Amino acid sequence: MTVDRPGAGPTTRPARRDPGFLTAPFASRTWREQAYLALVLLLAPFAFTYAVLTVSLAAGIAVTVVGLVVAGALVLGGRGWGAVHRGLARELLDVDVDAPAPYTRPRGFWRTVGSLIGDPAGWRALLFMIVTFPLTVLSFVVSITFLATGLGLITYGIWFRFLPEQTGADGELHRGAQLGSSYFLDTPPRILLGMLAGVVLLYCWPWITRTFTLLYRVLTAALLGPTQAGLRVAELERSRTGAVDDADARLRSIERDLHDGTQARLVAVAMQLGEAREHLAEGGDVAQAAELLETAHTSTKDALTELRELARGIHPPALDSGLAVALETLAARSALPVTVDVDPAVEAGGRLAPAQESIAYFTVAELVTNAAKHARATAAYVLVEALGETVRIRVRDDGRGGAHVVPPDGSGLRSGLAGLVERVRSVDGTFDLSSPVGGPTVVTVTLPTTLPGTGTGAADPA
Template sequence: MTTMTADRPAAGSVTGRAARPGPNFLTAPLAGRTWREQGYLALVLLLAPFAFTYTIFAVSFTASIAVTVVGLFVAGAVVLGARGWGAAYRSLARELLDLDVAAPTSYVRPRGFWRTIGSMLGDSTGWRALLFMFIAFPLSILSFVVSITFLATGLGGLTYWFWYRFLPLQLGSDGELHRGAQFGSSYFLDTPPRLALAALVGLGFVLCWPWITRMFTMLFGALTRGLLSPTRASLRVAELERSRTGTVDDADARLRSIERDLHDGTQARLVAVAMQLGEAREHLADGGDVEQAAELVDTAHSSTKEALVELRELARGIHPPALDSGLTVALETLAARSALPVNVDVDPAVEADGRLAPALESIAYFSVAELVTNAAKHARATGVYVLVEPLGDTSGSVRIRVRDDGRGGATVVSPDGSGLRSGLAGLAERVRSVDGTFDLSSPVGGPTVVTVILPTTSPADRA
């Protein structure tokens, strides 16, 4: 079966790369990850003054020039420009910290001059990037100074035994000359035990340096995830826009299919009926053969009945009449007409007190119908099991599970890597358009299990 479709993975703000093994305490100072993190702190420090200046300029410029219309437009462009800074920081995190933060949804310019200005000035992604740059300025200074201090102190202590002899002589309180670092008035690091102590302290600083560095990069990672990733609201809007586009395309395809069926089938039959009745009328008007006219009327009568059957089939594809008696009756009718044995199990609670809205009942019915059809056409299945039940939580959602015993191997897109979506993509889009979920499990060899979860009310009713 190659035409099954599953829901796309939920768009998250952070996607993980293949996890690299973390260094242990003793090898961390030599690990490439540690030096990449130190490089990240250095690059962030280089960017920080420019980013902070841009932030201060954006805020002050927006406040000072907002009195003019042109100023509003320019100020909005400055706010949108912060998106570029956010992209730069995300790129640094991705390359040096292995933190892959998804980019926010692209800015879409609305129609109308004033709406455009309002959307530019109120762009939340831009303002969140500005807040990131404002916080990153002091944090980058603190993190780099502390990190590099630990590194420099550690390396200095480890090599002190070598370079201390080049220090100038100093007179101690004991009246003797000493060469070495001085602590207090008479404590000099110039004896073998004290040299060893300096090396030991330096080793401690070097071993602590990677973890101090990692602590600061984790802070930057949290800031990056919190301020430079897409918000849930923006992801939801983008998902709704995609599902709406898919739903519109699916509806357009259905309308074209209905138009084609009417034009090539029912309309052609009705034209033939009209011609047959016209020919019969001419025979009777001219006193022709009555039997021949009767044959023409019989043929027209048969064609009319066939046209009625086709119209009923088309109407059933738009809204099955069995749905008027409830989802249970509709699914049982569907099972009776299926080419495969279909076992339908509907929990009575699903239809209690009008549990599903009519539009959602229709989606549920057509979801099952299409899945059963695909099982019969492509899965080489010998039977299908359909279960409809409440989800069992406080959301009041309904779960629809369709399982066939076919050969499996269903995928969302073509396995050849072409990226082409399979035949049920429209069904998945339709489910998502009402805040539902569409999940596919189809290992090679089967079974294929499709789970659809629908809310009990449509988004319009909930609004």
């Protein structure tokens, strides 16, 4: 299972197996592609008219406020035409092209008008309708000519007898198709030759049709899908939203732990100290006061321990000495044996920013904890190595496997592997999980480096 950023561009996928050469004229895919060419031919005049009208109005009446609004609305309407063509391509050409990022209306009238007129997805859809208009006519005429001519020649021996008689150049009457001034298909050898030519044309028809539909596939993916910039913006917005929600949820969790745990313990300490002071002021039992002080002392140490754990959850102090030291410390405190192998090139020159080091540390900590708590592992191996302009972190355990990413439950706190995925994505990293039932579980995290360079990776004995 790979958990990563969305694809970097529009994608196409074959949904059905390609037919062989001998079965191509009879395959459902071929007839669906021919149906696609027929349907886009019906839509092409209306789509082309809409595109030309939009461009003309945008150039002619955009000098007025009303014209700007109308032109912007027409540009935005191009998205609807794009959705129609994507649907046809998905159903008939087995092309799955993602829709571009939805239109978001900005605040302010003039910003809204500007965003309407300058909507990239709308203009790209209009360009698609203009470019495909001549292609639509050409593709349908050529493909249907091959199909009709091929079928006509194959069945020629049946219907040629119903053709009217014609006088040839030799002065004799002929009944059949005429090629040139005196060549008629009216003898058995010539009829057989025509039928063979029909078979050739019929078997050429699927590949001619497929060539044209391939052009439609390319144009649909290039002009009606999301752009690289659009995908990048959408991913950044999603990562930012996830990071903000995760940070807010974690702050609430820390506040709850402080309020329900440490604060309550310190309140109890204050009450115990107050009670001991009253005992001593009133000349009461010294032994009972000493017992209260001892309880308060123990509670104070427990509170300090809780505060250290909370602080370690925010930023481990061991990270101040480097990622290698922090991971070694983590391994020493782990409930199962952990071998840590950190490439010296990772920390040489400050490859990872402090935020990335924190993500790397908490990722390893979460995975090691999962291996000990859920996977019933007996050992784990952690490898951190520099690979070009990235740092790869691999955590492998010998547990029972079967791990998978559980989507967030809507509470805002992305815990477990889902939380790790969000953290890694927030810095443009990738997260790959391989956990077959029975094990082993291998998680590979790739983080971009802050400084370019080439590191020498350590060997992974696992």
